[in-house]
Amino acid sequence: MITEKIIKLENTWKVYQLGKVELIALKNVNLDVNPGDFVTIMGASGSGKSTLLNIIGCLDSPTKGKVFLKGKDISLLSEDELSQLRGKTIGFVFQEFNLLPNLDALENVMMPMIFQGTPVEQRKKRAHDLLVSVGLGERIYHQPAELSGGERQRIAIARAFANDPELVIADEPTGNLDSTTGKKIMEILTDFHKREGKTIIVVTHDPHIAEYSEKIVDIKDGEITIDHKQEEGILWSK
Secondary structure (H helix, E strand, O other), rough: OOOOOOEEEEEEEOOOOOOEEEEEEEEEEEEEEOOOOOOEEEEOOOOOOOHHHHOOOOOOOOOEEEEEOOOEEHHHHHHHHHHHHHOOOOOOEOOOOOOOOOOHHHHHHHHHHHHOOOOOOHHHHHHHHHHHOOOOOOOOOOOOOHHOHHHHHHHHHHHHHOOOOOOEEOOOOOOOOOOHHHHHHHHHHHHHHHHHEEEEEEOOOOHHHHHOOOOOEEOOEEEEEEEEEEEEOOOEEE
16 A cells, blocks of 8 residues: 655755855755654754755745645645645644734634634634643633743644644744753654654754654755664664
């Protein structure tokens, strides 16, 4: 039985034209993400991590090559079709949290469900249950300014899972947190992966974060240099 990839990149390039200069951000990238994978994408600043994340998350399109989301070539989809498919399939967690400051935790988690047309009572219950699952049952009516950085990131994680996506992409999710809080955030993501079989992609420069994943993709100067799996502390090439 052949498993359909959630994300597939084929010979993907991203080139930015800066006046007369071409900046190659991604160079001939090939990558498969299977259902249930826990992947860490690692690289230094300027390595192409953020560009790769935007391509994987279908937030940007490649200059050359193909990107498939659940087997569908995104270049053949209208913006509305892509937006709907992306909204149902992918959740995002950002380093800066990206919460709406005038909304409380419950309202922030409900936001993605509004765009998918989820009925209001269903939205409230789903948001409440998610906040309880990340340990914020007593904070559901607090606004972001009333919460710690770790609590805000937990709201962001709950929001990422609001539409029950198959894939969640986390961009430096512990970057603004101390090590103890960062560990708790990674444990929450790992729990969603193990308990619900969610596919997780974490983009980071921190090797300690990579220890939580099963597959590590190293990127340097826009190219994937190593794509390997990890088990019981042992790495081996793909």
